[in-house]
Amino acid sequence: MALVAGRKTFAAGKTLLLRAGVWLGAEAAARGGNGARRFVSQRVLVESDVTAGIATIKFKNPPVNSLSLEFLTEFIICLEKLENDKTYRGLILTSDCPGIFSAGLDLREMCGKNLAHYAEYWRAIQETWLKLYLSNMVLVAAINGASPAGGCLMALSSDYRVLADNPRYRIGLNETLLGIVAPFWFKDVLVNTIGHRAAEHALQLGLLFQPTEALQVGMVDQVVPEDQVQSTALSVMTEWLAIPDHARQLTKSMMRKATADNLIKQREADIQNFVSFVSRDSIQKSLQVYLEKLKQKKH
Numbered sequence: 001m002a003l004v005a006g007r008k009t010f011a012a013g014k015t016l017l018l019r020a021g022v023w024l025g026a027e028a029a030a031r032g033g034n035g036a037r038r039f040v041s042q043r044v045l046v047e048s049d050v051t052a053g054i055a056t057i058k059f060k061n062p063p064v065n066s067l068s069l070e071f072l073t074e075f076i077i078c079l080e081k082l083e084n085d086k087t088y089r090g091l092i093l094t095s096d097c098p099g100i101f102s103a104g105l106d107l108r109e110m111c112g113k114n115l116a117h118y119a120e121y122w123r124a125i126q127e128t129w130l131k132l133y134l135s136n137m138v139l140v141a142a143i144n145g146a147s148p149a150g151g152c153l154m155a156l157s158s159d160y161r162v163l164a165d166n167p168r169y170r171i172g173l174n175e176t177l178l179g180i181v182a183p184f185w186f187k188d189v190l191v192n193t194i195g196h197r198a199a200e201h202a203l204q205l206g207l208l209f210q211p212t213e214a215l216q217v218g219m220v221d222q223v224v225p226e227d228q229v230q231s232t233a234l235s236v237m238t239e240w241l242a243i244p245d246h247a248r249q250l251t252k253s254m255m256r257k258a259t260a261d262n263l264i265k266q267r268e269a270d271i272q273n274f275v276s277f278v279s280r281d282s283i284q285k286s287l288q289v290y291l292e293k294l295k296q297k298k299h
């Protein structure tokens, strides 16, 4: 296993520093005789079935798979590796943390840090989304836990969503409940998925949907018993992979390009908006109060 500290070049000529300990070597994979490979990185587990051309990424950033900068850095590297390796045509996104798909953005990255950190963090969030949303692979989200805000965005950026039937696993863009605002591109993805009226309702109220409601509003495509999430994701994937890649990829791009371009053309302005919004005293206070509430919930 190669443990390195290095630099990763992102769009717009910017760089994101890789933290020491980030895994870089696919060669670290344990290779089975049956075409199965398993890549191990600290926060992102990649299992793959080479014969089927399907990889599974399991988020492994306990306790709640928050999208910390370190997690995002590893995740982007894994995504790039899979995207560039023509072996893989399909990718399943799921969680290794029981009961949580992802708690969304890591609130600690947005609290009490300096402006340069907020900018670096937001660039990584943008990069993650663009890579997911525009992936040439078929993406199926096997949502095996709670999926608020940024966690929901990751699921919404997939091509198909299977959610475990557990009323505790709520999904939605709940930003307003934190006193913050979902950025326009989160909103665009939600509108593309559930339509304008339902999105307006959900976004203003910060609705987190239980599985049956999420299915009803079109936020997920299927709700299945918890122990069938992975097998259902796999059979959906097989169905999607039966379509010729070039035709499906061009169609996906036709459907998604305008939404992605909307961010790409104003990435720097979007970063500046985020930095000035999140660094306001009132927003810092809201986020701190929210974090404190989460902590106190236990006691």
Ligand SMILES: CCCCCCCCCCC/C=C/C(=O)SCCNC(=O)CCNC(=O)[C@H](O)C(C)(C)COP(=O)(O)OP(=O)(O)OC[C@H]1O[C@@H](n2cnc3c(N)ncnc32)[C@H](O)[C@@H]1OP(=O)(O)O
Residues within 6 Å of the ligand: 063, 064, 066, 100, 102, 103, 104, 105, 106, 107, 108, 146, 148, 149, 150, 151, 174, 175, 178, 180, 181, 182, 183, 273, 274, 277, 278, 291, 294, 295, 297, 298
């Ligand atoms: C003018 C317009 C300009 C616009 C500019 C942009 C504006 C900003 C846009 C930002 C968009 C934000 C997107 C987001 O994703 S924000 C994050 C939203 N996430 C949440 O609200 C989820 C919060 N968490 C929970 O609800 C629960 O933790 C959860 C259901 C996920 C799990 O519950 P469980 O009971 O299992 O676990 P705990 O609540 O006890 O949590 C365990 C510990 O984890 C900490 N925690 C939880 N969530 C987060 C998080 N998102 N970030 C960091 N830390 C988190 C929690 O505090 C516990 O910590 P301790 O063990 O230390 O107490």
